[in-house]
Amino acid sequence: MTTMHSPALEAPARPRRRWPKPTLLIGLALLLVLIFAALFPRVLAPFSPTDFDYEALLKGPSAKHPFGTDNFGRDVLSRVIYGTRVDMQIAIFTTLFPFIFGTLLGALTGYLGRWSDAIVGRIADLVVVFPFLVLVIAIVAVLGPGLTNMYIAVSAVGWVSYWRLTRGEVMNQKKAEYAQAGKVLGYSPSRILLRHLLPNAVTPAIVYLMTDMSLGILLGASLGYLGLGAQPPTPEWGVMVADGKNFMATAWWISTFPGLALTLAGVTFSLIGDGLADALRPRA
Amino acid sequence: MTTPLLKVRDLNVRIPTPGGLLHAVRGVNFDLMPGEVLGLVGESGSGKSVTLRSLIRLHRPPIGMTGTVEYGGQNLLNASESKLRDVRGGQISMIFQEPMSALNPVLTVGEQIRENLLEHKGLRGKAAQDRATELLDLTGIPSPKARLSDYPHQFSGGMRQRAMIAIALASDPQLLLADEPTTALDVTIQDQILRLLLRLREELHMSVILVTHDLGVVAQTCDRVAVMYGGRLVETAGVNDLFHAPKHAYTLGLMRSLPGAGEHRQPLQPIPGGPPDLRSLPPGCPFAPRCEYVTDECRGTEPPLLEVAPERFSACVHYTELPALKSTLEEVNA
Amino acid sequence: MHASYVIRRLLQIIPTFLAVMLVVFLLVRLLPGDPASAILGDRATAEIVERTNRELGLDKPLPVQFGVFVRNFLQGDLGDSISLKIPVIRLIGERLPTTLFLTVYAAVLGVLMAVPLAVLAAVRRNTWVDALIRAVFQVGLSLPVFYVALQLLSLLGARLGWFPIGGYGEGFGGHLYHLFLPALTLGLNLAAILVRTLRNSIIEVLTAEYVDFARAKGLRSRVIMTRHVLRNALIATVTLLGLNIGALIGGAVITETVFAIPGVGRLMVDAIFGRDYPVIQGLTLTFAIIVSLVFLITDLIHARLDPRAELT
Numbered sequence: 001m002t003t004m005h006s007p008a009l010e011a012p013a014r015p016r017r018r019w020p021k022p023t024l025l026i027g028l029a030l031l032l033v034l035i036f037a038a039l040f041p042r043v044l045a046p047f048s049p050t051d052f053d054y055e056a057l058l059k060g061p062s063a064k065h066p067f068g069t070d071n072f073g074r075d076v077l078s079r080v081i082y083g084t085r086v087d088m089q090i091a092i093f094t095t096l097f098p099f100i101f102g103t104l105l106g107a108l109t110g111y112l113g114r115w116s117d118a119i120v121g122r123i124a125d126l127v128v129v130f131p132f133l134v135l136v137i138a139i140v141a142v143l144g145p146g147l148t149n150m151y152i153a154v155s156a157v158g159w160v161s162y163w164r165l166t167r168g169e170v171m172n173q174k175k176a177e178y179a180q181a182g183k184v185l186g187y188s189p190s191r192i193l194l195r196h197l198l199p200n201a202v203t204p205a206i207v208y209l210m211t212d213m214s215l216g217i218l219l220g221a222s223l224g225y226l227g228l229g230a231q232p233p234t235p236e237w238g239v240m241v242a243d244g245k246n247f248m249a250t251a252w253w254i255s256t257f258p259g260l261a262l263t264l265a266g267v268t269f270s271l272i273g274d275g276l277a278d279a280l281r282p283r284a
Numbered sequence: 285m286t287t288p289l290l291k292v293r294d295l296n297v298r299i300p301t302p303g304g305l306l307h308a309v310r311g312v313n314f315d316l317m318p319g320e321v322l323g324l325v326g327e328s329g330s331g332k333s334v335t336l337r338s339l340i341r342l343h344r345p346p347i348g349m350t351g352t353v354e355y356g357g358q359n360l361l362n363a364s365e366s367k368l369r370d371v372r373g374g375q376i377s378m379i380f381q382e383p384m385s386a387l388n389p390v391l392t393v394g395e396q397i398r399e400n401l402l403e404h405k406g407l408r409g410k411a412a413q414d415r416a417t418e419l420l421d422l423t424g425i426p427s428p429k430a431r432l433s434d435y436p437h438q439f440s441g442g443m444r445q446r447a448m449i450a451i452a453l454a455s456d457p458q459l460l461l462a463d464e465p466t467t468a469l470d471v472t473i474q475d476q477i478l479r480l481l482l483r484l485r486e487e488l489h490m491s492v493i494l495v496t497h498d499l500g501v502v503a504q505t506c507d508r509v510a511v512m513y514g515g516r517l518v519e520t521a522g523v524n525d526l527f528h529a530p531k532h533a534y535t536l537g538l539m540r541s542l543p544g545a546g547e548h549r550q551p552l553q554p555i556p557g558g559p560p561d562l563r564s565l566p567p568g569c570p571f572a573p574r575c576e577y578v579t580d581e582c583r584g585t586e587p588p589l590l591e592v593a594p595e596r597f598s599a600c601v602h603y604t605e606l607p608a609l610k611s612t613l614e615e616v617n618a
Numbered sequence: 619m620h621a622s623y624v625i626r627r628l629l630q631i632i633p634t635f636l637a638v639m640l641v642v643f644l645l646v647r648l649l650p651g652d653p654a655s656a657i658l659g660d661r662a663t664a665e666i667v668e669r670t671n672r673e674l675g676l677d678k679p680l681p682v683q684f685g686v687f688v689r690n691f692l693q694g695d696l697g698d699s700i701s702l703k704i705p706v707i708r709l710i711g712e713r714l715p716t717t718l719f720l721t722v723y724a725a726v727l728g729v730l731m732a733v734p735l736a737v738l739a740a741v742r743r744n745t746w747v748d749a750l751i752r753a754v755f756q757v758g759l760s761l762p763v764f765y766v767a768l769q770l771l772s773l774l775g776a777r778l779g780w781f782p783i784g785g786y787g788e789g790f791g792g793h794l795y796h797l798f799l800p801a802l803t804l805g806l807n808l809a810a811i812l813v814r815t816l817r818n819s820i821i822e823v824l825t826a827e828y829v830d831f832a833r834a835k836g837l838r839s840r841v842i843m844t845r846h847v848l849r850n851a852l853i854a855t856v857t858l859l860g861l862n863i864g865a866l867i868g869g870a871v872i873t874e875t876v877f878a879i880p881g882v883g884r885l886m887v888d889a890i891f892g893r894d895y896p897v898i899q900g901l902t903l904t905f906a907i908i909v910s911l912v913f914l915i916t917d918l919i920h921a922r923l924d925p926r927a928e929l930t
Contacts, residue, residue, distance in 0.1 A: 372835065380831055390853070390924055451835070
């Protein structure tokens with residue numbers, strides 16, 4: 001007699017419906033817009049992001065300047081559009097190195113186990129005791145402000161999540177039949193690891209990469225706001241919010257629009273992250 | 285003739301799923317007599333557990349239930365919440381398949397018994413403590429008083445099932461609903477739990493509805509059996525009659541897939557194919573696609589459950605053609 | 619909860635503290651060039667640099683320096699602030715209560731927002747109510763803390779004048795009033811982090827079989843909700859809150875800067891611009907110690923609430 005379980009019958013109170021699929025599509029559409037703005041800001045932006053216009057200082061939104069102008073007469077819309085390139089770059093470089101490093105390390109220690117895993121585990125436990133932002137700004141403080149040092153700082157801290165995810169997944173996969181079969185067939189450990197285990201184990205890390213990109217943008221902008229990330233006059237959204245902070249009462253648009261752009265970018269990546277998690281999650 | 289304890293008429297359960305409406309239980313009728321142990325048997329997905337949960341209206345929206353479940357002169361499917369609460373746990377108790385997930389991990393076993401005693405018996409303090417100890421003792425848990433303050437994870441699998449039974453019995457129910465109570469357990473523990481249920485049935489004069497997919501369990505414990513297939517009852521019979529001469533091709537298939545014993549040992553014959561998709565049933569007998577006796581007649585309209593012999597009901601067109609089985613209950617039990 | 623578990627967990631924190639001290643100690647040694655000239659700035663003469671190196675023990679081998687660092691720490695000596703010329707430990711002692719007040723305040727507001735909404739979303743799961751709550755907090759999660767702080771400050775503070783635009787205020791009531799907007803900013807951020815995970819774990823509890831068993835026992839919904847559902851949901855909340863203490867502290871650094879609150883977060887940012895390395899070092903250490911203590915407390919509360927916790 002079969003002992004197969006039919007989930008729909010045995011646990012009927014648990015609905016199988018998922019977050020509607022259009023979110024992934026909306027996220028991808030928004031991402032295309034962001035990528036286009038980052039690659040071809042010239043096409044979209046009506047003005048240069050850095051040219052001063054002393055005839056039009058602190059002008060509110062109008063047909064000519066839809067997002068208004070700042071205290072140097074720079075067009076806020078153009079600066080927001082050019083900012084896309086900087087903030088997309090931040091999204092990529094704050095996550096790419098942690099992703100590569102954490103994933104490879106996770107695959108390695110997950111496969112080898114024993115002492116290598118224990119040592120890296122201890123280091124990871126240590127890193128998470130430091131508040132992320134505090135450790136990053138402390139490192140930036142030592143290395144000096146600027147985007148490159150920020151990337152170094154984030155990489156030193158951000159690998160932990162990827163390491164955890166990949167390590168756990170590799171440990172699960174290692175038990176799977178195909179890995180055991182590879183062993184029986186006499187494949188070398190590196191081949192089993194790189195060709196068979198890693199491609200299967202990397203899924204959670206990829207899903208997390210999207211969420212992490214939205215966190216990376218927020219972090220980069222926060223450092224920019226504090227004056228520790230991108231430096232003025234770079235059109236970085238966080239820097240731009242900081243530029244306008246003293247004009248909130250008289251020229252709200254200077255800070256408000258870059259902030260909205262940041263939020264939009266964050267939502268874009270988290271929508272894609274959710275959508276990917278949904279699409280890649282193994283079906284029960 | 286005595287009046288039934290429970291009368292189920294035209295019970296239907298519909299579960300909305302992303303793939304369409306799942307008609308999990310389709311017009312089930314049966315009576316349960318006082319003191320009777322009724323086995324509800326079928327494959328996974330046959331609707332037996334869903335049926336059992338409907339009896340005390342345990343399904344939550346959006347799952348829909350229609351029909352009547354008459355108990356104590358009342359239809360439980362439209363009784364008020366407070367009336368239903370009195371019946372639930374008070375007169376009809378239920379035990380689940382996985383005691384580990386059915387017991388709340390952060391409450392002690394004692395707390396989980398006492399909340400029942402308070403709700404239905406108004407017992408509290410020392411009286412509740414004493415009664416809880418008695419109940420654990422009754423279900424065969426050693427040093428019951430000390431174990432009351434233990435958490436479920438500190439119990440072994442079999443002990444957990446005993447504890448769950450103790451909780452269910454706290455309010456002296458007249459009817460115990462048991463949803464695959466032994467499936468998660470080792471064979472030896474299974475046997476102990478089944479014996480315990482039979483003993484408690486005698487001592488406490490309870491009726492029991494036992495849902496299982498294990499015909500061995502049925503043979504050991506039940507007075508009468510209802511076989512479910514595709515959300516319907518396809519055969520009901522006394523346990524002896526059923527095992528000697530099944531009157532439905534599906535039941536026959538189930539018997540043949542049982543390991544025989546002694547001189548009648550024969551190769552296992554699993555039923556080919558899988559259970560039907562309840563979201564899109566073909567017309568006719570739901571078992572027809574897997575049935576070796578199938579004829580055109582089976583594929584036309586769905587055969588109703590009819591009385592084919594005294595106290596025996598079957599929904600099989602070809603019940604007369606089915607062979608009697610040489611195997612006996614004792615052999616199945618062996 | 620067994621005493622042995624508490625003791626074991628307390629002992630585990632000692633190596634953590636040592637490792638944290640090592641990281642913080644090495645952090646400043648990452649400075650390009652020698653630390654003394656970094657501390658003293660470009661205009662210091664070679665002679666002064668050398669003397670400072672000697673005074674700070676920077677001419678000794680690293681392990682010896684670390685030993686001194688640990689010994690000083692145990693004696694409550696974190697060095698002196700370069701710009702303010704007072705002991706770092708005193709500076710932190712003066713500013714830390716403000717930050718603790720802010721973070722606890724924010725955690726309370728965050729939980730007050732997150733828990734009811736997560737319960738509502740879980741109970742009404744897969745309806746428009748659930749979708750709305752989740753969508754709002756998904757956007758909330760993408761809102762930068764400094765941006766929310768700035769907007770609240772300008773709208774509710776400057777424009778409408780409902781709340782002060784900075785400072786710490788006098789007395790408990792004054793603190794509550796002055797820190798409301800910063801705490802709200804941080805609380806919203808925390809709530810955005812909590813709601814989603816909390817909703818999922820409450821759904822898990824609501825659909826758990828023990829809830830069905832409780833219903834089959836004929837218990838009242840109120841009893842089921844309080845005893846069976848909320849207690850398990852509380853465990854999830856405490857754990858999540860503990861895990862996110864780092865985010866809360868990071869948020870406090872930003873919020874204190876925007877609202878000009880005299881706490882350690884603002885002190886950190888000021889110290890970075892003043893290249894006040896002893897302060898940076900002392901604060902990084904303080905934050906890490908706070909986080910490990912919060913992890914410890916979370917574990918202990920968790921063990922108290924969840925009898926299964928001690929097994930692992």
